[in-house]
Amino acid sequence: EDIAVLTVHARTRKEMSKIEANWDYVKTVVNMRNDWADKNPGKIIPLIFGNGDVVSVEDGFDKCEKYNADGAMIGRAMFGNPWFFKDIEEKFIPTREDRINTLIRQVEVFDRELGDVKSFAVMKKFFKTYMNGFEDAKDIREAIMNMEKAEEVVNFLKEKADTR
Structure with a gap:
């Protein structure tokens, strides 16, 4: 062929x-x-x-x-x-909200699809790649790195997304 x-x-x-x-x-x-x-x-x-x-x-x-x-x-x-x-299509630079909302979505999908079989710790490698390039990124990243559960991270990130 x-x-x-x-x-x-x-x-x-x-x-x-x-x-x-x-x-x-x-x-x-x-x-x-x-x-x-x-x-x-x-x-x-x-x-x-x-x-x-x-x-x-x-x-x-x-x-x-x-x-x-x-x-x-x-x-x-x-x-x-x-x-x-x-x-x-266009030169796209993700906003703070884009980065937070995308990480929320990724954590939710991970928890739904793999939460029962994989350690949540594997998600932490994504935290730095998403949580950078905006004013309070380091503070958010440091906080979520200490969290052990997807639900905890999602709730924290949703709160942060709503505070600006």
């Missing part, structure tokens, strides 16, 4: 994220695909997506243009930034 999309990770498994992604690998695969397509007229030409160190929507577009990729995959840049793709 024909390949529709091939994603090229711009570093090796051994390199992991220890070094900067080398998008020249992506360009090499794009060139190989183009050479193959020239020799195989009528065949479905797969799209080539690059992956590695894409830090924003704009950066993804820039890398695609520079290395002739058809698209870009997003990895770590998404962590703590569920608004990442809003940048495609």
Whole structure:
């Protein structure tokens, strides 16, 4: 069966994220695909997506243009930034309320779906990524880091969301 999309990770498994992604690998695969397509007229030409160190929507577009990729995959840049793709439509900067309400929603979903099988402590890694970039973020983050139950965090965050 024909390949529709091939994603090229711009570093090796051994390199992991220890070094900067080398998008020249992506360009090499794009060139190989183009050479193959020239020799195989009528065949479905797969799209080539690059992956590695894409830090924003704009950066993804820039890398695609520079290395002739058809698209870009997003990895770590998404962590703590569920608004990442809003940048495609407009430059989006989440407000204090956006950050608090999104964390409330994530904690509620975690509690409903995984609360019986996973320790709530695993949620704490998200607290810093959401609770930053606004005036009282540090105070809120420090308070919720000491809480042990989802309900406690949700109630506290709802109170904070309503106090401004």
